[in-house]
Amino acid sequence: MYARPWQRVNDFYLNIVRANLSLPLLFGAQTLVVDHNDTGIAALSGSSELESVASEDRSGRWARTTFKIILSYHGGSFDGWQKQPGLNTVQSIVEGSLGKFVDEKKTQLLKDKGLPIEGCAIVAGRTDKGVTGLQQVCSFYTWKKDVKPRDIEDAINHAAPGKLRVISVSEVSRVFHPNFSAKWRRYLYIFPLTNGGYTDQSSDNGEFYDSFKYNEIHDSASKDELENEKKSYAFSISKVNRLLRKLEGKLLSYKMFARDTKASRNDGPPTECFVYHARAMEVKLPATDHGEETNVMCVELVANRFLRKMVRVLVATSIREAAAGAEDDALIKLMDATCRRATAPPAPPDGLCLVDVGYTEFEPQKCFILIE
Template sequence: MIASCRASLVSPREGIRRFAMENKARNKGYVHYDHTDPCRYERWTARESYEFMHTRPWQEVVDFYSNSVNGRASILSALFGIETHRVHNDAEILEVSDKTELESVSAEDRTGRWARLTFKIVLSYHGGSFDGWQKQPGLNTVQGVIERSLFKFVDERKVQLLKDKGLPVEGSVVVAGRTDKGVTALQQVCAFSTWRKDIKPRDIEEAINGAVPRNLIVRSVSEVSRSFHPNFSAKWRHYFYILPFNDWEGGEQGSESGQDAENFRCNENTDEQRIRCDECNVDTVEDLINDYKDDHENGKKPQTFSIIRVNQLLQQLEGKLLSYKMFARDTKASRNVGPPTQCFVYHARAAVARLPCSDHGEGRKVMCVELVANRFLRKMVRVLVATSVREAAAGADEDALIKLMDATCRRATAPPAPPEGLCLVDVGYAEFDSQYCLIPKD
């Protein structure tokens, strides 16, 4: 009798999975993505996820980034009580590259492409003041402002070519990575090349700083090797996302202690512990499945999420070379030829903090997400943040983000989080070092 009972017993996780598979046909006509992975609560729809992420006091985050760009407040390190944030410096590497490359060509023989001067420009800009990076007709973009300010440094030959084509005389810059409208950058990198010999880095800095005071600031300008490319030469990108909480939100969002994390894990395993304590009680599994049915049929949706759970979800991405095509937007889901583009994530963490520049008493409580990878796809960071919050709220497994990479439709991931919370912290051209991260590893 006991053997027969154990043979018919299934775990709660397996029972929920079977229930989801049995109802797949019934939900076939549902417009939203049909998730089959088990979770504690029903996942938000795309609209619900969008509303949850957007109905927040974003203006305080916008003001914080604006003050950071203008130097009126401490930089991001102030969120975690760090006095200074170590900024990556790769000047020595670029100087060595210059010497090595030009040693084989004498000064009098440096003509054409060898004679071209390339300047590396590091700048900060407030995302809310521009319509993104990429130059577009009729819009106030960062690239448009910079290229117009560099018109005086264009060499005569290019000036004549532009005039012959009826185009305005402007400089041309390439960038490490384009940012969307609303996204702030603290250490964006771009490059400008010219054949004129009378240009100094100081001239370029003054020209750009005078174009849009306060909202666009040049941090440094240096002459680099002609082979330097801001995008292709970069070895990693460092992004930071701030998600503000509403006044009424609390509970699990505020979980910060290790004990809370342990309680969270224990609560997840409560059902399985009940099975182990009462192996022959088959009704236990049926009750759990019925509870799962009730939650889904009654439309029960979570209203909170755990920051600790978000951190656990993101940590699973570290040290892995994966395809993030399901987490990209506005691009093809797959290439016509060749394998999909893969990204290697060096650092992925989430933590709670408070905005130091807020008028909200002790400071507005926020969740900070820090991501460092060799490359990022279009809107990938914002989709990762929104999907992590959704999966944490639903109580999904720690490897939920990994499983979503095998999905066949991008509707499996959440809509991008608002751009106002995103900031490009830095772009690195040397090997990544975790000491430059703001959220430390455990």
């Protein structure tokens, strides 16, 4: 079994969180460097938004101030976003840091209930343990006066230095909701390639292949899922790209690509997702302290929403189908499957990061992977 250098992926994400590296630089000249101050994740703190609040009688709910917080955190340093007893989660640290900004009425209410004095952070999308958030968006509101964005930034930055960093804090309209206001989310999955990878010399474009064993790419496959998957395979990155591109511009049900949710249900959130962008390409992670670059496959996915573990299942399934020589529409056909065992178990969380969340219309030219 080939050993995947996942630690190098973890280190790469950690360096981005610490602002030592920039994600767009990974993709070279073919990528436009996105200025997030005026595009996808722009804060809804323009004058028109704030004026709509200021013009109202600021009493009751209107008297509160809402802040939009953009965070960067290293997935390998936390037990996921969602607060859970006894676990080191991003939400628990952020909300603990916001406690000093809670208004007096809520503070007294929490004290009366014997609860810790914490703020409430609403997030654009919860990430699992091991998944990095590069520009996660959350909001916090308070009736306390004279709370400044810089105060919030400093409080959170002191909570877990080197692992959690505030990118920006801005005052926004009270109608802003990190999740419901979002028009799209962008994820990136970095899959490290092994020394078993090789260039097909018979191919005109020098197509890169990588060898793997099926059960190597999954973190939680059951025995019966893997019992017939012991042999080694080789997959083409350009084939993975062709498989993924078939998803673009389509509204499809991804229930077969979700995990930890009911495969068939009559209530709850819908399973349809509109994928704007789905591409894969080979890049190199920057040299380590030992001077070694790492070949990786990057998968970039942009959609209006994502189901639980959907990105990781899509990555693993596209690799499996590429190795099997499936038709380019193989992922589309799997949408009609009746059992989730038709899709692959999720790839490890180490390679996944939430890149950003968009509150304006999606612009394809701002994506990282622009190859056809």
